[in-house]
């Protein structure tokens with residue numbers, strides 16, 4: 001049986017195209033250097049994979065699962081060249097800070113932050129992906145000056161327990177569970193601008209996949225049962241979506257695990273399978289993702305058709321590409337990919353790891369303070 005709902009990587013995000021199309025806006029460094037886009041050897045197919053038999057299919061799946069979160073090893077000379085070329089086209093957001101600030105001149109910066117791998121380092125146990133108190137302070141300071149949202153694949157309540165900042169917007173379950181700060185939150189700039197989708201007492205609230213809750217709960221239980229024989233596998237209930245983690249599973253068992261998950265999904269054609277960093281993600285097939293969540297939040301903040309907004313989205317995962325693509329297509333703001341290795345991306349800039357994200361957030365705050373206080 002063929003499951004048409006298995007997506008190895010979101011082809012709709014057009015990631016591959018971004019690297020080779022001259023129609024795509026180039027980041028300033030690339031434009032200044034007059035360079036073309038760099039070709040990165042593709043480790044994963046950017047198209048739907050069918051679940052019919054065949055060794056090629058198995059190998060494609062395992063390749064894709066491996067590429068989702070590559071292990072660090074010293075680079076060969078050619079890999080080193082690829083990296084240098086990639087950096088030229090996705091320069092560091094820290095190095096390019098002044099240019100970024102200049103581009104935002106006269107516009108309202110709105111910050112969108114992914115959680116895992118962006119605000120917290122990737123760790124083996126998803127329940128222990130804590131952010132540092134320094135990072136929390138940096139995010140809190142940023143939210144004082146700019147509307148700020150956390151956009152994550154995680155369950156909203158769980159990410160709130162990690163972040164613990166009430167003045168932020170939260171878009172959990174890949175944007176399918178959106179909540180704004182309560183109206184008495186101390187961020188007056190955010191509240192003054194918000195004009196849509198408001199629930200009077202609670203602030204903003206939006207859950208486009210509510211009808212899927214019973215189905216997700218059912219599939220969660222089935223997956224718990226089916227995967228318990230695979231040592232290291234972990235199923236996480238993210239409310240409107242599910243994660244099957246394989247970071248701690250022996251690589252030899254990855255394909256069997258993926259097959260188990262796909263077999264379960266054959267009975268649920270309204271759910272689809274996508275991939276994150278060493279995680280298989282089960283989501284409703286509705287047309288909603290982090291990119292849609294970003295657009296929804298901009299609209300809710302009163303910036304639907306505004307030229308006066310400068311959204312900045314920072315993320316490390318394939319699922320963040322939907323948001324990077326929205327920004328690229330709108331020609332507004334930009335995406336920053338958090339990665340130490342070259343990856344196909346619609347982001348314009350890069351940062352290497354969460355500590356650099358923290359420095360970038362701090363610099364934004366320092367810049368805004370100096371602007372307001374004139375020093």
Ligand SMILES: O=P(O)(O)OC[C@H]1O[C@H](O[C@H]2O[C@H](CO)[C@@H](O)[C@H](O)[C@H]2O)[C@H](O)[C@@H](O)[C@@H]1O
Nearest residue numbers: 115116122123124126129152153243247277279
């Ligand atoms: O959108 P995000 O905030 O990046 O969430 C995506 C997934 O993040 C979590 O998994 C990832 O981080 C874990 C902790 O570092 C790591 O163990 C795992 O391998 C990563 O995939 C979260 O647990 C998932 O539910 C999210 O879907």
